[in-house]
């Protein structure tokens with residue numbers, strides 16, 4: 001991937017059609033969801049700029065795409081609960097197909113993590129989440145390949161499961177475009193000029209536009225985008241996560257399994273079209289890039305399957321991929337107007353929960369942009385101002 005550079009570029013002359021109310025940089029799930037919620041509030045003057053040939057090419061298109069309404073970071077849990085409501089009951093006509101398949105999530109825990117997880121269950125139930133605690137025996141009878149030596153107990157979320165990320169992404173875009181939002185792919189933002197405190201000129205590989213709001217929805221590149229307007233108050237770290245797919249072992253019916261995550265030993269696996277997928281839950285920090293799986297991590301995945309669920313060790317890998325999950329130091333998202341550059345809005349740091357939280361984050365961001373506030377949650381834990389206060 002080329003580094004942004006304006007050297008030698010001659011931007012197209014600005015004309016009247018180059019003025020926008022809102023420019024969104026990046027068309028992953030974050031940018032698409034904000035375009036949808038702004039358009040729902042009758043903002044049609046939106047331009048979405050995406051460097052790649054198609055939306056969702058990076059983290060969004062590589063995710064495991066599950067809804068898991070359990071999280072140790074309180075603000076992420078709150079956003080997941082809000083996101084889950086939308087995914088289960090989207091507005092009428094929003095999508096052609098269901099967004100959520102309630103295939104279930106089963107998480108096993110050991111030691112102090114198990115205590116922490118158990119303490120969260122009453123609060124989850126109070127919030128309306130369907131959640132059951134399973135003993136070692138109950139867990140093994142449901143998923144016969146796990147071994148009780150590796151966990152003390154499990155939490156089952158039977159109403160959670162796989163999100164149709166393609167359907168979600170394209171439904172956001174379909175409605176936003178229907179209401180006037182424009183999407184331009186293969187157009188990279190190279191430079192941003194701040195002018196008269198609130199207005200920006202955004203210079204791309206194809207031209208120059210003026211906008212009142214500039215939204216930083218650039219995923220792993222978000223910190224780089226912020227640096228285009230000055231030193232960034234927020235440090236974001238992209239971390240690679242790898243997934244492999246393989247055939248299920250002969251004689252084992254896996255299609256009705258939930259996604260099974262062993263948080264204490266860092267492995268998850270789940271049914272996937274013709275077979276199974278697995279991830280070693282790797283978190284290697286790296287510079288923003290078109291992430292690829294590396295052989296060592298793939299080998300570690302097989303090794304971990306061998307240790308924890310030897311029956312699942314594949315004869316051959318049918319596919320593998322990797323993507324970047326981007327985190328702020330405190331693991332919470334970064335959503336809100338920049339504390340220094342007015343009109344520059346962060347929609348970043350979605351980490352490992354950007355798909356499931358997108359209906360909540362998009363709506364919250366649209367409220368902050370249009371009304372300067374939101375009633376949905378206390379946004380202080382996700383505000384970029386927390387890094388300068």
Ligand SMILES: Cc1cc2nc3c(=O)[nH]c(=O)nc-3n(C[C@H](O)[C@H](O)[C@H](O)COP(=O)(O)OP(=O)(O)OC[C@H]3O[C@@H](n4cnc5c(N)ncnc54)[C@H](O)[C@@H]3O)c2cc1C
Nearest residue numbers: 026028029030051060064065066189219323353354355356
């Ligand atoms: C293996 C894996 C498993 C995951 N599992 C889950 C899960 O189960 N549930 C869940 O909710 N989330 C999951 N995630 C996380 C989720 O995928 C991300 O949080 C989410 O996709 C982030 O979306 P985004 O729009 O911020 O970023 P992206 O999808 O990366 O989009 C950012 C876009 O900005 C564009 N861009 C960058 N710079 C420029 C520029 N200068 N000009 C124009 N365009 C630019 C990029 O090309 C890119 O398309 C997973 C991620 C991975 C990698």
